[in-house]
Amino acid sequence: xxxxxxxxxxxxxxxxxxxxxxxxxxxxxxxxxxxxxxxxxxxxxxxxxxxxxxxxxxxxxxxxxxxxxxxxxxxxxxxxxxxxxxxxxxxxxxxxxxxxxxxxxxxxxxxxxxxxxxxxxxxxxxxxxxxxxxxxxxxxxxxxxxxxxxxxxxxxxxxxxxxx
Numbered sequence: 001x002x003x004x005x006x007x008x009x010x011x012x013x014x015x016x017x018x019x020x021x022x023x024x025x026x027x028x029x030x031x032x033x034x035x036x037x038x039x040x041x042x043x044x045x046x047x048x049x050x051x052x053x054x055x056x057x058x059x060x061x062x063x064x065x066x067x068x069x070x071x072x073x074x075x076x077x078x079x080x081x082x083x084x085x086x087x088x089x090x091x092x093x094x095x096x097x098x099x100x101x102x103x104x105x106x107x108x109x110x111x112x113x114x115x116x117x118x119x120x121x122x123x124x125x126x127x128x129x130x131x132x133x134x135x136x137x138x139x140x141x142x143x144x145x146x147x148x149x150x151x152x153x154x155x156x157x158x159x160x161x162x163x164x
Contacts, residue, residue: 001026005077008106011061012082014116022046028083031074033062033102049074056096056120063098071105081136083117085124088154091133093126100128107131114139122147 003026006061009015011034019040022028030041030051038050053067081103085093092115094100107113113136122143133155142159143151151157 001028002077003027006031006075007027008032008071008074008076008079008110009034009041010079010081010103010106011035011037011059012116015080015084016040018080019044019118031071031076033067035060035062056099061099063096063102067102068105071102071109074109074134076106076110077112079106079113079136080128080139081107081113081115083115083121083130085126086115086117086121086133086149086151087123087125088133088136090125090129091129092135093124094128094130095126097128100130103130107135113137116140119143119147122151 006029009032012050016037019037020133024044024046029047032038033051033052034105038048041048051062051067051070054064056063063089083092084095087093094103115136116139137156137158139158139160148157
């Protein structure tokens with residue numbers, strides 16, 4: 001992160017796990033659709049914008065057409081998205097069409113896009129395609145060499161010690 005970056009932080013467990021690693025001295029502004037994320041960010045004294053819309057009960061994510069319209073008002077230095085499936089054939093996928101559209105819109109508003117996903121998401125395919133693999137850099141935990149080599153030829157992969 002750079003000082004005064006404006007970032008989008010998608011709802012999800014992997015993006016939630018990223019919050020403790022955000023440096024509150026960088027004067028970041030974080031826009032999120034995650035209710036739990038907004039609370040955690042506020043507790044860390046990070047400037048937070050929770051976008052409005054329909055609350056999805058199962059994930060506590062804000063979704064819907066109003067959310068997408070609001071996202072179009074912003075631009076981001078960096079976009080961090082959670083994802084359900086990463087496939088060499090189908091790219092990034094998620095089970096919910098509304099969430100897919102939100103991820104696409106947020107990504108289009110960003111200078112840099114990152115997908116946070118643990119190794120269990122590789123080779124998985126969900127209902128709705130979000131984008132091709134080269135659309136974003138993948139941040140993940142240590143991958144087996146075979147999987148790393150297969151996907152690293154299609155997009156950039158950054159391995160980190162822990163992804164939830």
